[in-house]
Every structure is written in C-alpha cells, then in structure tokens.
Amino acid sequence: MRSLVAIAALAGCVFAFSAQANPSYDCAKALSVAEKEICRVPDLQWFDRQLARLFNLAKEQAGANRERIVVQQRQFIVRREACRADYDCLQGAYKARLAELATQVNVFEAYAEYSTKTSSSTMWIVRDGYHAGVKILTVGGGGHTCVFEADNATTTGKGVVKWRGTAGDACRIDIIPDADALRVETHDCQDYCGMRAQMDGVYSHAR
Numbered sequence: 001m002r003s004l005v006a007i008a009a010l011a012g013c014v015f016a017f018s019a020q021a022n023p024s025y026d027c028a029k030a031l032s033v034a035e036k037e038i039c040r041v042p043d044l045q046w047f048d049r050q051l052a053r054l055f056n057l058a059k060e061q062a063g064a065n066r067e068r069i070v071v072q073q074r075q076f077i078v079r080r081e082a083c084r085a086d087y088d089c090l091q092g093a094y095k096a097r098l099a100e101l102a103t104q105v106n107v108f109e110a111y112a113e114y115s116t117k118t119s120s121s122t123m124w125i126v127r128d129g130y131h132a133g134v135k136i137l138t139v140g141g142g143g144h145t146c147v148f149e150a151d152n153a154t155t156t157g158k159g160v161v162k163w164r165g166t167a168g169d170a171c172r173i174d175i176i177p178d179a180d181a182l183r184v185e186t187h188d189c190q191d192y193c194g195m196r197a198q199m200d201g202v203y204s205h206a207r
Contacts, residue, residue: 024052144194
C-alpha cells in the first residue's frame with residue numbers, strides 16, 4: 001500500500017478529501033514520534049479516527065469486557081509507538097487493531113479491506129451499524145489517482161453504503177453488495193480523481 005501512496009505523491013495530481021484532516025487526538029498536544037508522524041500524514045489520520053470510533057463502540061457493547069479491551073488498546077499504543085515514523089509499520093498496527101476490535105462488536109464486518117482484481121484500487125470500510133467510515137485509494141493510468149475519505153457514510157439494512165456530498169459537492173457514491181464482493185458506483189465525483197483514474201468497480205476481500 002505504501003507504493004500507492006508514493007505514486008500518488010509523485011504524480012502531483014489534484015484531489016480532494018471529504019473527511020476532516022485530523023486524527024482523533026489534538027495534534028497540538030502530540031508528543032511522541034509516532035503521534036507526530038500520524039499528524040503529518042493524512043493517510044494515517046483516517047485510520048486513527050476509525051479506530052477511536054470502533055474502540056468506543058466495543059467498550060459500549062452489552063456484556064463487553066471493558067478492562068480487557070482497554071488493556072488491549074494500551075498494548076496497541078505500545079506497538080504503534082515502537083513504529084516511530086515508519087509508515088508501513090504504523091498502518092499495519094492500525095489495521096491489525098481494527099481487525100481485533102471488529103471481533104468485539106456486534107456489527108457485520110465492522111472492519112474489512114477490499115481490493116480490485118488488478119490491485120490498483122483498495123477500499124477500507126469501518127461500520128458501526130448505522131454509519132460507515134470509507135476510504136478508497138486508486139492509482140490509474142499515468143499515475144493519476146483517486147483519493148476519497150468519509151467518516152459518516154450511511155448504511156442500509158441491505159448492506160448498502162451510501163455517501164452524498166454536502167453543499168457544493170455533487171459527488172454520490174454507492175457501495176453495493178455483489179455476491180461475495182462490493183460494487184462501487186460513483187456519480188459526479190471527478191474532483192476526487194485525476195483524469196485517468198476512477199473508483200468504480202468490483203472490490204473483493206483483500207487477501
């Protein structure tokens with residue numbers, strides 16, 4: 001995944017983010033190397049916000065072993081801090097902790113990673129039962145990219161995830177179950193992509 005981020009940076013394409021560009025904590029109070037690196041790299045901030053969301057949900061579950069969940073969170077922080085400014089290590093720590101928390105909440109696929117057959121597009125989804133955090137990263141022809149992040153897409157009873165832009169943003173994204181995969185359909189979302197990249201397609205569970 002780091003290669004996709006590097007390509008995106010080198011391509012110099014213009015793209016927009018739909019989510020707030022901050023982690024779950026106050027960057028003005030960041031002290032450790034890892035915390036400061038997360039504040040510096042927008043790609044990691046989405047993962048931090050989603051982890052905070054799933055951590056709070058896990059603690060609130062009926063019958064939750066709060067003490068165990070908190071201990072595991074402290075263990076995660078130790079692992080994260082050991083990564084210092086290593087991007088791959090930091091992202092890997094977040095993904096592993098999200099997968100762990102997903103087993104402790106009563107939500108279908110609380111966390112999942114998907115990719116297209118060409119592996120040029122990756123999508124992450126974090127669900128809380130009513131809303132979903134969505135992140136899509138695509139690298140198309142000529143290194144053109146699509147970068148999309150959202151924290152509060154709407155989920156339906158049929159497993160569909162929908163995101164609609166606010167005032168001034170006409171983009172609409174539908175993520176629809178398709179057998180064992182998810183189909184992404186976008187409308188008027190060009191502002192999130194370079195000329196030769198698109199988010200649309202069928203995404204299967206990443207292996």
